[in-house]
Amino acid sequence: MVRHVITLALLAVVALGCGQRKDQTSTQKGGTANGGTANGGTAQGSTAGATRGTPLRATSNAGSFTAEVTPLRAAIPMNEHFAVELALFRADGTTPYEPERVTLDARMEEHEHGMLREVELERIGPGRWRANGLLFHMVGVWQFQIDVRAGARIERAQMDFLLE
């Protein structure tokens, strides 16, 4: 399905010209990310020389888990590969959660395209993964989407990030 994703993303970029929709009003969508929903090009709260950005945290859309995404560099760059750390917690927000399957992706919903990349998850501890291979190729609002499978159910957590 990589083929599908790449083809469609290319189609979206080429055919739609990445034109922004009218009447956009908000970068907020869905989950309740903390830290002002990290609506800054550099993760808010970061300091010079820091090696990690500010975590983005959101309760899943059906409320059964919490996801936390932490950029592994101070600022998410444009058009360069970067990695993030993903941590999942049960609904209590503190107990690490390891579902049967988890995926992480990022999309620009406003522009109807994704990253043109497949993200690989590498488990680094209980309920923690390193996500490699992300790339934001343009400025604007990107949405991290974390899909978790438990039994026959898939549930999403999402958080917006404005790349300036």
Added chain:
Amino acid sequence: MRVLTLLTSACLIAAPCPGAQEGDGPTHIGTPAGTLGGHARPTDVAFSEDGRLFVVDAASHSLSVHSPEEDGSLAPRARPLISTMANEPIRLSGIAAIGSVGHVWCDAEGHNVRGDPASPDGILATRGSGLDGVYAPEGVAVDAAGQRVAVADTGNRRVLVIDVEAGRSATLVIADPRFVRPIDVGFLPPSAALPEGGLAVLDADTSRVELYDFTGTWRGGFGDWGYFPGLFAAPQGLTTWRDEIYVADTDNHRVQVFAPKVGEKLEYELKYAWGAHAIRPGDGDGLMHYPTDVAVAPDGSFAAVCEPLDGRVQLFRRAPGKEPPEDPLRVGIGQASAHYGRVADIDGQFMALAEPESRRVKLYDLRLADPAEIGITGGHGERLGMLMRPSGLALDSAARELLVSDAALRRLARVRLDIDPAQELRYDYARETWVEAIEFALLGPNVLEPDTRIIEPLEVDRTPDGGAVLVDGANGRVLSLGPDLLPKRVLLGPQHGAVTPVDVAVTPDGAYVWVADAGGGALFRVALAPPTDGSVPAVLRVALGAASAVSGETRPAARPMNLTVAPDGRVFVSDVLTHSIRVITTEAGEPREALALGAGTRGPVTGSRDEMWLTRRGLEPLWFCEPADLGFDTRGRLLVIDHGNHRGVILDAEGNVALGFGSRLYIEALDPRRRR
């Protein structure tokens, strides 16, 4: 036998055409050469070696044949071959011709494959999932020797190869996990890359052609979803001629031709394509409209393409040049237009509508006279939030939720909506939040009942307890889902006489669910609450159109595809056979058909069943073409997705057409003020 009498145009194969390999230069097929009329809804075509053209008509459940005339052209008038057998609830779905011997056809609704050269009862395969079983087969092909029959066993997501002389058991079963909706199949001749020959399988949902040898080994494939050359959009028909593969690229309104690259590796490349979307309703002369199958004459001199929505088979002859000349008007335009699909739901002030060509769901606010688009979600893909074949919508405006089923992904998703009737009217790209989904494939087969396939979710509706009712297309049943969207009970199935349930609508009081059974031509009313005394739940069957049936006719006189329940309890049903909205009243608890809206009138449906599909469609007020989903808004207006006419129609409480929306060329007939 009933004979279609509405012959509209003659076949005009102008002159004997050169075969592909004759002449000095390359040639291609694509020059319009006439139209075969007289077919109501032709869905599948095949040539026999002696040049006869077999046509499947899905409206009349008939099979007919055009024979070659002395000058080499095809007889314009089709000779009916099979129609009386259609007293059973069948839906002929595929046809293949075997030399001069006969033909093999498949019946997607009766779940069987039969034909002349088979066993004495004519049966090659019947309902099941074993070596001699099929479920909803959609395509069939016969090898050049007439020895082997290949079947696209669509419902079982596999392909069978049956040796006609060896009996009914398949000698080869290809159940490739790549298959989502294998819909047609063709034999490939021996070549350097395939010394024994092989099979080409078309998948309508993945928009790909997969290639196999006769050990069942996958040897390659091509295609993907999209508009650009070499890509497909919901392709439905495939045929092979020599080593070329022809694909009826349905939603791209064209036929694409592929040829193998030279060498020992099995690789195909696009050779050329022909066809472009019709601009005006009924445009022909080479313009196409949802072609569903293509067949190439034995000598390769011309091809036949069937277009069910326009009730015709167009013929295209060969011409010099390696490909058809490019139409300057179409360069750079891309896909002609996006069309309203068959799936929608209306609740309160809002409407959700699936757009199959883009794999998206659009959201509309109905506060103004015209629906105003306020959001969109989806897009082609497999991840949560993306769609491959949106097959059902259930909108709950009060709960601000939308359920979206996807038959290809076998998924039912819950979407949260940021909607408010009092909110300022505006478009918002972030209006939809995909919350969660049930993956029915992960539940496996045999859910609630033994010997059942993995659930294929079709139409869905909400129940007062926060759960839902869902049509399971893979098993012909209706399920009750809990608030967690997991299956809890079987409400209706084959054991109740249901043939092909396709849509559900819960009554306003939440007591019953109405079910449209397309194959049975009937509705079912099922009590939602389980009996407290352990008895069998009450199921009431209401046949549609019985009073108007021709004497002696036992075939269904309607094909109900969608339905809704009005606030006053009346049931409004979209009937694609008669292009009408049939209205069922339930006064005194006895459901009966009160009237039908369509063909310009409000009255009972009359006329010959075989002619209904052809004669009762139109563009003018109160005329429809394959009406689809429908529902009532807050103001009591009835909204109908007039699918075949690429428009929506809004009717007032009296059944008068108040407004049309959608493609301008299709709505100006409703309202002359919109003409430019």
